[in-house]
Amino acid sequence: GDSVTQMEGPVTLSEEAFLTINCTYTATGYPSLFWYVQYPGEGLQLLLKATKADDKGSNKGFEATYRKETTSFHLEKGSVQVSDSAVYFCALSNTGNQFYFGTGTSLTVIP
């Protein structure tokens, strides 16, 4: 079945460091891929998405490229801030109604 595997956390970085959170997927067909972010005590928010191979999703300085050859959708940011501290979830969907989420990666950015 469809599934998403994320790198285990927690991840701790200093402010202005480079961030990579790895995400790989297993799916039939050509799923859409998503990154969601969850701040403490809140629901998930869509961070970015990509709907086909080689698409790059970007938002708030975060980027991820849909790599079909490596079945990956790694999240990157060039310079993290304290306000980026949150839990990040990779997700996929083939249908738009059934979604599969990774287990989440907790990021803490220290000043």
Place this chain on the structure above:
Amino acid sequence: EAQVTQNPRYLITVTGKKLTVTCSQNMNHEYMSWYRQDPGLGLRQIYYSMNVEVTDKGDVPEGYKVSRKEKRNFPLILESPSPNQTSLYFCASSLTGFYGYTFGSGTRLTVV
């Protein structure tokens, strides 16, 4: 303000006592979904709905029921809650799914 509203935010109940968690969205979205979030397991989909009177099971539907009688509401019903249903629950809605979902703030349920 466009939002998904869940109630209650916190609930402690006893085993076997029926409960309903309400979910309402004001964005006229077709798609709605329920998830549970557990440590180390991420989010798992319980049920989803693509329109009024159209619902389907997600990955973990056992012990839950849903209904979609109106487009804006999608309640989650636990007929006989058990301790293994202690979790953080999220409702979400979307125009088409592929645009991404808007999530509610969550309901933390404890079954003792």
